[in-house]
Amino acid sequence: MDDAVIAVALVLVAACATVAVATRDPARQALVLSVLGVVLAVLFTVLQAPDVGLSQLAVGSALTPLLLLLTVRKVRRRGQREESGR
Amino acid sequence: MSPRTRLWLVAVGGAGVAALLVAACLGLPAFGGDHHPYGDRAVEASLAHRTANTIASVNFDQRAFDTLGELTILFAAVLGCVALLRQTRDEHRARPEPAEVAPPVRRYALLVLPVALLTGLYVIAHGQLSPGGGFQGGVAAATALHLLYLGADYRALERVRPVGLYEVGDGVAVCAYLVTGIAALLGGAAFLANTLLPHGTFNTLSSGGTVPLLNAAVGMEVACAVVVLLARFLDQAVEIEEESGT
Numbered sequence: 593m594d595d596a597v598i599a600v601a602l603v604l605v606a607a608c609a610t611v612a613v614a615t616r617d618p619a620r621q622a623l624v625l626s627v628l629g630v631v632l633a634v635l636f637t638v639l640q641a642p643d644v645g646l647s648q649l650a651v652g653s654a655l656t657p658l659l660l661l662l663t664v665r666k667v668r669r670r671g672q673r674e675e676s677g678r
Numbered sequence: 679m680s681p682r683t684r685l686w687l688v689a690v691g692g693a694g695v696a697a698l699l700v701a702a703c704l705g706l707p708a709f710g711g712d713h714h715p716y717g718d719r720a721v722e723a724s725l726a727h728r729t730a731n732t733i734a735s736v737n738f739d740q741r742a743f744d745t746l747g748e749l750t751i752l753f754a755a756v757l758g759c760v761a762l763l764r765q766t767r768d769e770h771r772a773r774p775e776p777a778e779v780a781p782p783v784r785r786y787a788l789l790v791l792p793v794a795l796l797t798g799l800y801v802i803a804h805g806q807l808s809p810g811g812g813f814q815g816g817v818a819a820a821t822a823l824h825l826l827y828l829g830a831d832y833r834a835l836e837r838v839r840p841v842g843l844y845e846v847g848d849g850v851a852v853c854a855y856l857v858t859g860i861a862a863l864l865g866g867a868a869f870l871a872n873t874l875l876p877h878g879t880f881n882t883l884s885s886g887g888t889v890p891l892l893n894a895a896v897g898m899e900v901a902c903a904v905v906v907l908l909a910r911f912l913d914q915a916v917e918i919e920e921e922s923g924t
Contacts, residue, residue: 594710642809643733646801650817655904658821662908662915670920 594638601635618664622657629653728877729886730807737811738892742870745892746855749899753852756903760845763910768921777831787829794822802897806886812893816900824908832916841909844902851899858891 608628615621629652636645679687707713724735737745765771798819805811827835859870867873870892878885 643731643811643814646810646814647817650814650821654821655817655908658824658908659911662911665915666911669915673920 597638598635601631601638604631605635619661622660622664625660626653626657629656725880727872727887727889728880729889730881731805731809731811733809734806734811734889734893735886738806738889738896739872739886742859742872742888742892745896746859746870749852749855749896752900752903753848756848756907759907759910763914765913765918769918770921771917772919774832774916776833779829779831784829787825791822791825791829794825795819798822798901802894802901803883805893805897806889807881807883812896812898813900816897817904819897820901820904820908823905827912832912835912839905839909841906844905844909848899848902848906851895851902854895855892855899858888858895862888 605628608624608631612621612624612628615624629648632652633645633649636642636648720736720740721732723740724732727735727739729735729739798815798817801810801815801818802812803815805815823839824835826838858874862871862874863869865874870888872887872889875887875891877887884890
């Protein structure tokens with residue numbers, strides 16, 4: 593039973609990670625990363641490491657995507673200004 | 679060096695690393711076994727100091743010096759971020775317009791904000807008892823604060839978040855960690871040794887000697903660091919604009 597749960601979590605992580613790599617748009621990628629963070633947290637919890645799972649949940653699924661989205665916004669704003677300025 | 683030689687060099691180096699990794703993996707104990715020599719010793723040491731959460735005992739007692747290094751890395755990273763993302767001479771600040779927020783988003787954000795903040799503080803406070811601790815709780819509490827940006831707007835967030843104060847808090851928390859370590863040194867033990875305070879009753883909030891103190895210092899440091907970090911990123915994303923013509 594335990595092995596089945598671990599296998600499912602591992603497959604989910606692999607699938608999410610592949611989607612994250614295959615996504616080209618950074619804004620969408622941030623969202624996929626956030627899902628990947630949640631799935632990784634599930635995997636860590638299943639492997640009896642709730643401490644690491646909590647860290648992963650806080651950093652991987654909230655903080656990193658947020659920083660990425662803010663960076664994307666800054667870069668896009670700059671692009672818009674340059675386009676309208678020309 | 680020709681591209682061909684370079685490729686060969688990479689291939690040889692990569693093959694060496696791969697061989698070493700495979701050899702190391704073959705030497706590992708089997709997955710999910712019952713025999714954990716390090717785990718057993720860590721649990722024993724944490725029980726001896728009446729710390730219910732062994733992970734907290736490893737982080738803030740058995741390997742507190744290690745955590746000091748991690749704390750310093752985060753502090754230096756935030757310091758570098760603040761230096762890099764400062765407002766330069768050819769940039770100016772434009773006050774962001776108050777933004778329209780969809781009512782469901784506003785309701786959700788304002789409802790979840792206190793719950794998330796409380797959860798973060800709870801996780802920090804119970805770091806020595808249950809999974810979690812200063813790092814996890816600090817990140818949760820700091821990101822919870824930014825729900826105000828979703829639910830209201832940037833100005834509302836700025837009002838509850840004086841960045842200068844959080845920068846001071848970041849430094850003070852790192853100092854608190856250091857001072858606790860030096861206090862142990864003054865008490866005649868090793869740096870950061872858990873000998874200063876009585877270890878208390880097992881599984882109560884005040885148990886574990888200096889573990890709750892160091893845990894709280896880390897919680898404050900991480901929360902302040904994340905707030906400062908996000909503030910710099912938000913400044914760049916929302917407020918700071920380059921001068922036209924540059």
